[in-house]
Amino acid sequence: MAQKPSIPKGTRDFSPVEMTRRNYIFDTVKQVFQRYGFQPIETPAMENLSTLMGKYGEEGDKLLFKILNSGDFVSKVDDAELHKRNSISLTNKISEKGLRYDLTVPFARYVVQHRNDISFPFKRYQIQPVWRADRPQKGRYREFYQCDVDIIGSNSLLNELELVQIINDVFGKLNINTTVKINNRKILAGIAETIGEADRIIDITVAIDKLEKIGLEKVNQELLDKGIAGEAVQKLQPILQLSGTNAEKLDQIEKVVASSEVGTKGVEEMRTLFAYISEFELQTTVELDLTLARGLNYYTGAIFEVKANDVQIGSICGGGRYDDLTGIFGMPDVSGVGISFGADRIYDVMTQLEIFPDEAIASTKVLFINFGESEERFCLPILAKLRAAGVNAEIYPEAAKMKKQMTWADRKQVAYVALVGAQEMEQGKINLKDMKSGNQEMLTPDELIKVLSKLI
Amino acid sequence: MAQKPSIPKGTRDFSPVEMTRRNYIFDTVKQVFQRYGFQPIETPAMENLSTLMGKYGEEGDKLLFKILNSGDFVSKVDDAELHKRNSISLTNKISEKGLRYDLTVPFARYVVQHRNDISFPFKRYQIQPVWRADRPQKGRYREFYQCDVDIIGSNSLLNELELVQIINDVFGKLNINTTVKINNRKILAGIAETIGEADRIIDITVAIDKLEKIGLEKVNQELLDKGIAGEAVQKLQPILQLSGTNAEKLDQIEKVVASSEVGTKGVEEMRTLFAYISEFELQTTVELDLTLARGLNYYTGAIFEVKANDVQIGSICGGGRYDDLTGIFGMPDVSGVGISFGADRIYDVMTQLEIFPDEAIASTKVLFINFGESEERFCLPILAKLRAAGVNAEIYPEAAKMKKQMTWADRKQVAYVALVGAQEMEQGKINLKDMKSGNQEMLTPDELIKVLSKLI
Numbered sequence: 001m002a003q004k005p006s007i008p009k010g011t012r013d014f015s016p017v018e019m020t021r022r023n024y025i026f027d028t029v030k031q032v033f034q035r036y037g038f039q040p041i042e043t044p045a046m047e048n049l050s051t052l053m054g055k056y057g058e059e060g061d062k063l064l065f066k067i068l069n070s071g072d073f074v075s076k077v078d079d080a081e082l083h084k085r086n087s088i089s090l091t092n093k094i095s096e097k098g099l100r101y102d103l104t105v106p107f108a109r110y111v112v113q114h115r116n117d118i119s120f121p122f123k124r125y126q127i128q129p130v131w132r133a134d135r136p137q138k139g140r141y142r143e144f145y146q147c148d149v150d151i152i153g154s155n156s157l158l159n160e161l162e163l164v165q166i167i168n169d170v171f172g173k174l175n176i177n178t179t180v181k182i183n184n185r186k187i188l189a190g191i192a193e194t195i196g197e198a199d200r201i202i203d204i205t206v207a208i209d210k211l212e213k214i215g216l217e218k219v220n221q222e223l224l225d226k227g228i229a230g231e232a233v234q235k236l237q238p239i240l241q242l243s244g245t246n247a248e249k250l251d252q253i254e255k256v257v258a259s260s261e262v263g264t265k266g267v268e269e270m271r272t273l274f275a276y277i278s279e280f281e282l283q284t285t286v287e288l289d290l291t292l293a294r295g296l297n298y299y300t301g302a303i304f305e306v307k308a309n310d311v312q313i314g315s316i317c318g319g320g321r322y323d324d325l326t327g328i329f330g331m332p333d334v335s336g337v338g339i340s341f342g343a344d345r346i347y348d349v350m351t352q353l354e355i356f357p358d359e360a361i362a363s364t365k366v367l368f369i370n371f372g373e374s375e376e377r378f379c380l381p382i383l384a385k386l387r388a389a390g391v392n393a394e395i396y397p398e399a400a401k402m403k404k405q406m407t408w409a410d411r412k413q414v415a416y417v418a419l420v421g422a423q424e425m426e427q428g429k430i431n432l433k434d435m436k437s438g439n440q441e442m443l444t445p446d447e448l449i450k451v452l453s454k455l456i
Numbered sequence: 457m458a459q460k461p462s463i464p465k466g467t468r469d470f471s472p473v474e475m476t477r478r479n480y481i482f483d484t485v486k487q488v489f490q491r492y493g494f495q496p497i498e499t500p501a502m503e504n505l506s507t508l509m510g511k512y513g514e515e516g517d518k519l520l521f522k523i524l525n526s527g528d529f530v531s532k533v534d535d536a537e538l539h540k541r542n543s544i545s546l547t548n549k550i551s552e553k554g555l556r557y558d559l560t561v562p563f564a565r566y567v568v569q570h571r572n573d574i575s576f577p578f579k580r581y582q583i584q585p586v587w588r589a590d591r592p593q594k595g596r597y598r599e600f601y602q603c604d605v606d607i608i609g610s611n612s613l614l615n616e617l618e619l620v621q622i623i624n625d626v627f628g629k630l631n632i633n634t635t636v637k638i639n640n641r642k643i644l645a646g647i648a649e650t651i652g653e654a655d656r657i658i659d660i661t662v663a664i665d666k667l668e669k670i671g672l673e674k675v676n677q678e679l680l681d682k683g684i685a686g687e688a689v690q691k692l693q694p695i696l697q698l699s700g701t702n703a704e705k706l707d708q709i710e711k712v713v714a715s716s717e718v719g720t721k722g723v724e725e726m727r728t729l730f731a732y733i734s735e736f737e738l739q740t741t742v743e744l745d746l747t748l749a750r751g752l753n754y755y756t757g758a759i760f761e762v763k764a765n766d767v768q769i770g771s772i773c774g775g776g777r778y779d780d781l782t783g784i785f786g787m788p789d790v791s792g793v794g795i796s797f798g799a800d801r802i803y804d805v806m807t808q809l810e811i812f813p814d815e816a817i818a819s820t821k822v823l824f825i826n827f828g829e830s831e832e833r834f835c836l837p838i839l840a841k842l843r844a845a846g847v848n849a850e851i852y853p854e855a856a857k858m859k860k861q862m863t864w865a866d867r868k869q870v871a872y873v874a875l876v877g878a879q880e881m882e883q884g885k886i887n888l889k890d891m892k893s894g895n896q897e898m899l900t901p902d903e904l905i906k907v908l909s910k911l912i
Contacts, residue, residue: 003786007504008503013499013500041470045587048463048464062526085538097464112460114471117471119868154853156853162853279837363493380732393491397577397610
């Protein structure tokens, strides 16, 4: 036999069981997005390299999967280029397209390209795979889905509220207890400005982040070691010792950043957002968290991160506000805010907690065991009626051994089997067996349809 | 401003309107597949080139999109290879992966790779994009979705019946009048064998296919011109003059191929299938059609093709039975039967006939016009209740000019707008405007929820 075929490392096949669960997650997310007026778009897997290159840093450029030009690509490369043996410069000559690396850059490209057809504010979601030539490792794949929802062309903080509500609704429906951590880049900028270290936002945030792990004293030492002035570290102390409710924390921060315009603006934004949020009874906990350092180089306002409360795992959703999504394509001043759901991690959380509901596990509702031609003739019209009534139903395609058919039903996690032999046909009835409990009952075709369609 | 960005030729962006319509088609198809017990799988966009090459003929190999190896790929190519300047042989050195060209080969690979985890018969569907470096032209894209449903590991003709039922149900739900044409390769083989030209199946089928266009006399001439013996052409006459019902046609064919074992088997298969089909009241017309020459080099039994009755367009669905899907990967004797729905053509048919239902056109059910802060505070809790009741609802994110908000609602094809100003707030009511009719009514929050949730 030939060698067993395989797939490229870092990629995955999804079996029916995995697909059903993944679709349960995607369908839930989509439904909530639509509930809030977001609409789907899709962009091609391949983008021009001119669209992608330079958008993810030098490292990102290397992680793009590049597509070899079709046809006799070598004929367009001159000898000098070939002799250079430089893979990077040769790539420019033999490849014009790459696979998308995320959904953000294609979205920005989409908005600029179709700007005349879009009514702003534009509320879109996009659920598609992305590809990265990362070194594959546990939980990191070369092909994975991103699940992004953004609103662009509006500065209103109502949008931030709606994203928090969306997070709440999605994880509520999925039955995952979560905490939404919210930060604001303007506050961080205000703090850095206030203590006279405007350029050191990231260092400061990273240091604050270590507070719980290493304690106040060591954090202060680290700040000094990084060259932050002693006076600045001193000014930072109220921030490092924040406590109380979100509103109380904002009061304390407000005092610290009072002299900074951007910092005050940040506090004001957070006050507005938390006031909005307080009007709703959310299942998720919402926390102001100044240690959130996610995407500090592109977010300009709110920053979000969602943690699952009951599982040790990285963030399962995150995002923030950005002021210039489309500037890279020559369309400045388009502000937006968006979040991205991590489907793979959500899947892992739900698997670990065993909280996939039956509908995300069961497949067919009922399988008719095939006992032969005349039984088949009896069953087929009933089967058609069941399907017309919206019941997922099937018949084993041949009169195989009973044991084989039952094993098949079992492995497929069919909820019920319908047994129709000579005796049942005589009575005009169906013997319906519950595969979980093993209970059986004799039903007329009409009763069968009624029982099973009630279970949809 | 920078140059307007674009996407690679032959690829497409899908706007919210297009996505909603496409999803309507995909969701319908998926629902029917599941109704018949088929389960989804997904395979990676990238396959090893060893999996793909040689499976689609020499031309197909050229049409594969190949992915450049990551890193310093040139360092692995020796000077001699570079100097050869042969794109095909160089490709082998610098590329190991390609984008899938169809869903059939990845499915075969999947089955062989996961054979120990699969319970046969295996009923799977798969809806994913495929990529072909074809010359782009009207209606032909370099990235497009395929939508395949197959059952493998079963020879039963019940499977053929179910595929016909699936075709009937899908196009019934989509409201497209169709004709399913069915042929059988065994019958064609039997005819060719009978007239002593066993190797000429395709020539004979192609000639028969021209019957309507050029008439009997010219078809006969063409057969002679192609070197088919006069005696053979004589024997073929009953086949060329087939008439009557499917059953009558089968009677006539049966006589012609009586001496051919394979031909007789084919007639028997078709009799069984048509007997099955006759038990059901199908909306679609089912016709035996010996001129169907689709996939004659790989189908081994039934061949299907579906035409839209009311639109001039190629087939919108097709497929057939194959006896050796997985042989290419060293797992012989796995018989299967499957069909593939052409999403792009179905989309075109539905657009042309203007039969997309409202649910595939409308987006948000209701938009709250934003008149300012206090109105917003009045509206937000109602909005939350509407969403909790399953209504897709949104509020314009800022208090922009009324006209701007109404235009936005209009362009987004929102069904209703909710107008809440000072007067409405005083009364505790919402002014609901039907965007189609222009009718307005004043409703309490509870009435609003009742009215709108009834419309889901």
